[in-house]
Amino acid sequence: MRRYLIRQLVQLVVVILGISILAFSILHIIGDPVTLLLPQNAGKEEYIRYKHLMGLDQPIWVQYWKFATGAVQGDFGRSWYGNAPAFRLVVDRMPPTIYLTLAGLGVALLIALPLGVLAALKRHSFVDTLCTLLAVAGQAMPIFWLGIMLIIIFAVRLRLLPASGYGTWQNFIMPAFCLGAFLAPITMRLVRSGIIEVMNMEFIKTARAKGVAERMVVVKHAFRNACIPVITVLGLQFGQLLGGAFITETVFAWPGVATLTVDSIRNQDFPVVQCAVVLLALIIVIVNAFVDLLVGLIDPRIRAGA
């Protein structure tokens, strides 16, 4: 277990280092902050003066070091647009994004678990075919379009739900469903294949031979074991989930990190973009590491094998 933990930790550090390098190079190597910041008609002298003022005439590794040491202390510079620390702006917008992600995950599980189990138990039945169709359609559905269609139907036509905004439980329904629909197809397929695999195992036969009721076989024996791959993949899919939340937010004007990021991109406010990218990636890495750990705890075979 100790070696497993150390290996995980080393990998965590390397990935975080990689993230910081990537986030740094997006702005500093692919782009040029001075050109982005100065008005287009600024002269060459102005350019050089600002380059010196911002410390951008120093060697690239010195700049990276300054960025990295600042970032570790939560200092991503000040927003170029609003006069506030970028870190503060991003952290303030974090809770809505997290609530939306959790709500979406909940909806996805509510859809995927029952349908996946049913499809696995009654293979090639009507339910199974329906699930396959839903999964195929769900994976092809652009969620920003789904969101707009939901708004047109439920907010504009039927006037049942608010079209956008944040605060009441009604505000959660459409965004959470949207995000849930994004994640449900893959979860459903995982649950289905997980259950099918487990149902063929020896201990299921043993349970049946002992005379355990079929319902209990499914609930107590099969479902629990099928959960491991589902947890693993859901954990690793967390990045995708956050990406989905990102898209959903922009459709419903949800006041989370995504709307902040998109607004900052429109305003060319790069410290905020950089900070949002790093913090989101950090959350994903930590969740992934946590899931790895959890799965390692549940299943000793994984600790030994990986």
Next chain:
Amino acid sequence: MAVGPSATVTTAGLQAPAAPESAGAAWRRLGRLKWGVGGAAVFLVVVLSAVLAPVISPHDPLSVDIRHRMAPPAWMDGGTRQHLLGTDQIGRDLLSRVIWGGRVSLVVGVSAVLLSATIGVLFGLAAGYFAGRVDWSIMTLINVMLTFPFVLLALAVIAVLGPSVPNMIMVLGATGWPVYARIIRAETFALREREFVVAARALGMSHLRIIFGQILPNLISPIVVVATLQIAQVIILESFLSFLGLGVQPPTPAWGNMLGEGRVYMLNSWWIAAFPGLAIFITTLVINLMGNGLRDWLDPHMKL
């Protein structure tokens, strides 16, 4: 996070010796894939309509007909035969714009996939074949890339580079490769121990010749399948960027920017947003059907 070669189930090691198949059997196998064939047929229609857009679209996609602003589709009250799917906020014909919009999406989708497949396959081959330190470095890079949501990475780069079609192809191509690299790496791991590779090495073949002459030809099926499915993903992402106004810029019609413009008018004119989105949905749906069918046809045991 990294999955070692021992933990990855690959198809390459499990393949039964392929028996020669009669033409009749091949056709029967194709018959079982009616969903895939149907998807491919519809996809062909989408591609043809995009290619033939100047010929088949009823109007110029940019011509403004201010008298028929926000006309509803032909089957609704107030719709005209002239504009089958209605018109947008400045009276441009929606059907023509949807037909033309397919061009951008398909060009970006296919070019970005070609780019990312090339990068991903090269990295995957190198990691799988050389193993050891090369593998470790590439896997770390893959893990870092996969940590970022695809959307976020693409957005951040586009924000710095500025929106344009070539930039979008570059960004989507440069961020999409880890998907291929992971699969190709796992398959290469399995192949490098097979007799024909060992024999090639014993014969003194160079690494390059073994990789491209012996290993790569065995990986064509998974590459084709993943690339097909990825086209759909890239089209969705391109549309999303254009939807946000960070992709294809108006007035050039693209499904994404039409959807973004239509969103503003959804209170009164739902069709402006509905039809471009429907076009994205149908296109990605048939590409997925085609990709799944292709997988079943090429190798039913493939685990992707």
